[in-house]
Amino acid sequence: MTKIHARWGWCALVLMAGMNVAHGKPLAMVGPWEIHSVDPASNGVFFTRMQVAETLVEVDSQGNLQPGLASQWSHSEDGLQWRFTLRPGARFHDGSEVSAEQVAFALQQAWRKPGVMTSAPIASIEAHEGALLVTLTGPFAPLAAVLAHPSTQILAKGAYDAKGEVTQVIGSGPYRITRLQQPQRVETERFDGWQGPQPAISQVSYLTVGRAESRTLMAESGQADIAWGLDPVSIRRLQQAPRVSIVSVTLPRTIQLKLNGADPLLKDPAVRRALSLAIDRRGMAAALLRDPEMAATQLFPPTLGEWHQPGLTPLAYDVKAAQAALAAAGWLLGADGVLHKGEERFALTLRTFPDRPELPLLATALQAQWKAVGVDLKVAVGNSSEIPAGHQDGSLQLGLYARNYALVPDPLVTLLGDLAPAGTDWGVMNWQSQAMEQTLARLGKETLPAGEAAALRRDIATTLQQELPLLPIAWYRQSAAVSRELKGFELDPQERSYRLDKLTWSTQ
Structure with missing residues (x-):
């Protein structure tokens, strides 16, 4: 087997999880995007950006593949068999284990639907000796990149109904959903079972606001701490607003x-x-x-x-x-x-x-x-x-x-x-x-x-x-209006995550 990647300092992160974490006030975000579905096949990117769900493979700011729920992966010399070793100790928000069997089940559901997984010549997806084994009918070099796509996010067994359809989002990220009102609102809170450093901000909400002018007013007045989807006129206006700063990335x-x-x-x-x-x-x-x-x-x-x-x-x-x-x-x-x-x-x-x-x-x-x-x-x-x-x-x-x-x-x-x-x-x-x-x-x-x-x-x-x-x-x-009370905000140039776990309030 040819080893592809392995990196995650979990021992140090777990030690940090119990250290002093300031609670602070809830974080309020507004944006134009509706929460039209909980199915990863059609709206998975929203829940990975909110850091509710994870994929096997992650991506850094430069687009390089990094460990996610998989701590490492490798493939056979002929490129037909890929093995993904799972991050030890990972748990879903319902307390269940992120097992190889559940990872295989989640990916099998994604595979049977139209989407990015159909681009790979997959023959089978199965659990094998505590790891995930993906067998191909022909070589496919970007398979690990496919398993970084939001539609391949891994959810708990309880997220699916008897037909294998997703009815709720039970992920394994640093935040878990406490309230979901489609298509407009979601509220999350810090997940205590997260293995990494506990986020400083314990509660986050997202509200769909259709008009850019309304989002601008909410950012100006302090009703929203982060406003997404700004038009050029709003950006120019908010550049003069004392409460917010404008952050942009290509x-x-x-x-x-x-x-x-x-x-x-x-x-x-x-x-x-x-x-x-x-x-x-x-x-x-x-x-x-x-x-x-x-x-x-x-x-x-x-x-x-x-x-x-x-x-x-x-x-x-x-x-x-x-x-x-x-x-x-x-x-x-x-x-x-x-x-x-x-x-x-x-x-x-x-x-x-x-x-x-x-x-x-x-x-x-x-x-x-x-x-x-x-x-x-x-x-x-x-x-x-x-x-x-x-x-x-x-x-x-x-x-x-x-x-x-x-x-x-x-x-x-x-x-x-x-x-x-x-x-x-x-x-x-x-x-x-x-x-x-x-x-x-x-x-x-x-x-x-x-x-x-x-x-x-x-x-x-x-x-x-x-x-x-x-x-x-x-x-x-991409531009966002961000409250000057927030520290540590940065835009992800890959648009995968809002990086909420990196944020703190200036008063903390």
Whole structure:
């Protein structure tokens, strides 16, 4: 067996757990995200961010894999058998043991549902001599990264009903749920059975507040200690507020436009390139995001490291070139100011949602910019679920959203789904490239020399830049308003955790 990783100083941490811990006051957070489900397959990230549930594998700020509920892992020489040794003494919030049998059960439930685990060629998941054994049908280098995804979080047996569906979140993290009112509110308290240092803040609440203006007022007045999902106007206002400070970090996330490649108006790559040329990304980033550096010149942001390609010809803004390309494709401007090809009008509907407050603003800007080249764009602002629903039933033409390419620490795992022929809810739609499929599969199956792997990643980025099945709009900077009474706050650039266990009150 080839050993992959082992590190956790639990003895020292357990000794610290009984040391002086200041209780302090409860911590109140507000954000735009609804708690629409307790199922890890659809909303697992919320409960890992709240540090209620854990995954086998964790990730540090640089995206490197670290021990989670697994203290170490290894695989056979042929890469077909992986063994995960569990952290000794770990307990769920109901007091039950984090056993190999329960870990296997939880992962089996995740495996049977559509999601990231289906990207791995898994043959079986079972407990074996106190460890977890995962057997594959073929080599898959990023398996450990897959088991860091929030949808693979490990819950206690009592979290599931007789059919294996999750009915409550019973995790093993430093906080446990005391009250859950879907879709708006969750309250947690410090878990005394946590093996690590006990958090200084004993109680935390999260409240869904839809309007950015309301979240801003709550942060200003002290009703909220941390406010997430701020729009640029709110950030500028709060920068002058005496009670709060603004903390920001650039994320491996891209605001992008999903296109239906089977739609008659969008199936031609030349038309997609023309639509891209009609987008003033820098102007939008400067005016709406107040951050011109976030204008996306390619799909993968610089924060994705080896996937970002500085040598790619950047996506440009050129209205005349866009008009010429559309005319060459047979689209002529009619008396109504809209492009026509015979009896067909160039009219599209874009779906987006307000969970991230900048999305409707960017959609409205796109509407105006495309009108300048004769595209009649209707913007429909609704629920985030409408984009996946439109993907599934084929009715979606365009969808604007922000995609996190590092929710699995190895972006390859996300891309294996997003760029597959069938696409995913948040990936391509009715577009495929056989060459790209082969390249992605090779990256997943083999451990390649660094130079060869880099060349394959460059090929993928180049194809996406030329074909544009997804139109990058902007890269993403996350900001939060934080009470000046809080100490130790920092944003996780991987968006995995709110790091609540590191916080203290300045009066403590």
